[in-house]
Amino acid sequence: MSITLTDTKRASIAQKLADMRMIQDLILKNERQFIQECGDTDIQSRLQDMVEDDEKNLGIIETTITQYGNPAEAKDKVQKMVSHIQDMMQGSELNVYEKIAQHELLKHGQVLSGLVVHKAAQVAGADVKEALAPLNAVNFENRAHQEQLKGMLEYLGTRELTGEEPDDSIWAKMQDALAAMTGVLGSTVTQTSDADDMDITNLIFMDHQKVKTLMREIQKTDNPEKIREYFGQLYKDLIAHAKAEEEVVYPRVRSFYGESDTQELYDEQAELEKVLNEMKESEPTSEAFQGMVKRVKEMVGDHTRQEESTMFAAMRKNMNDKQREQMATEFKEAKKRFQTQMQ
Secondary structure: OOOOOOOHHHHHHHHHHHHHHHHHHHHHHHHHHHHHHOOOHHHHHHHHHHHHHHHHHHHHHHHHHHHHOOOOOOOHHHHHHHHHHHHHHHOOOOOHHHHHHHHHHHHHHHHHHHHHHHHHHHHHOHHHHHHHOOHHHHHHHHHHHHHHHHHHHHHHHHHHHHOOOOOOHHHHHHHHHHHHHHHHHHHHHHHHOHHHOOOHHHHHHHHHHHHHHHHHHHHHOOOHHHHHHHHHHHHHHHHHHHHHHHHHHHHHHHHHHOHHHHHHHHHHHHHHHHHHHHHHOOOOOOHHHHHHHHHHHHHHHHHHHHHHHHHHHHHHHHOOHHHHHHHHHHHHHHHHHHHHHHO
16 A cells, blocks of 8 residues: 555645745735835834845745645635735725734734644644744744834824824833843744755755654654655655755756766665655555665765765855855745645
């Protein structure tokens, strides 16, 4: 009996991530619009800072989705909700205060979605928890933005009701709230905010770490269903990663990494894919499958050690920051395409 490559809870998390990605894009559009509509230079400046944070957060969400390896579309009801909010924000029925009040609710929902996904990841598996850890940074930023938006609403609401400028204690209270949040959560954000770092070596390393986690989980359990689940994810991750490397990375490094060393990487991945396909058609509790698990672990270990030591060193020596960032973008796009094809 063949190993299944789908899992309901992983698919549900993937759809929730797609929802978050669509809403994050809406959040950015709203904030850019508010900057144009709000005449207060202080609030415009704060909104511009928020836009810069949310551009980074959108990048983190997109990278996390790619690392998770289970592409999905946002729910129909989320798509309809986003369309409705866009119409409302672009219309003239609401003033700036009312639009920002609705935006604060949107931020609140995004925070809750991030927290729910984080908790679900802890239940789904160690590899899911690792892949989605960067969302902690997004959750923190969105929570901090809520405090800033509350300050803006106090300021705009007071001015709307009285026609006078409120005192600056509003901003002081907001800064106090942000400082308290940073003290509690800052270390977590620092540890998990690297997903937006677009160096290709970081993205490849993140893939390697997730694969090693999946291998450990497969070897830790004797539950056939859990083995199917973990192997299903391992299969998709390794195939998409290998194809993206073969399309984007290896052709580019061949000239300075060397013909023989580069070809060795191609050959290793071809052999690895062959073994994975054999495992896909095997019973997870069979001796043959367990033997192939050990073989794959050894193959992955040898392959990743070579890439992380000699290939990464050659890339850093022969490619500048901009070139590595461009390769990271192309690598992510290739992975997305292969992941979608495998769905």
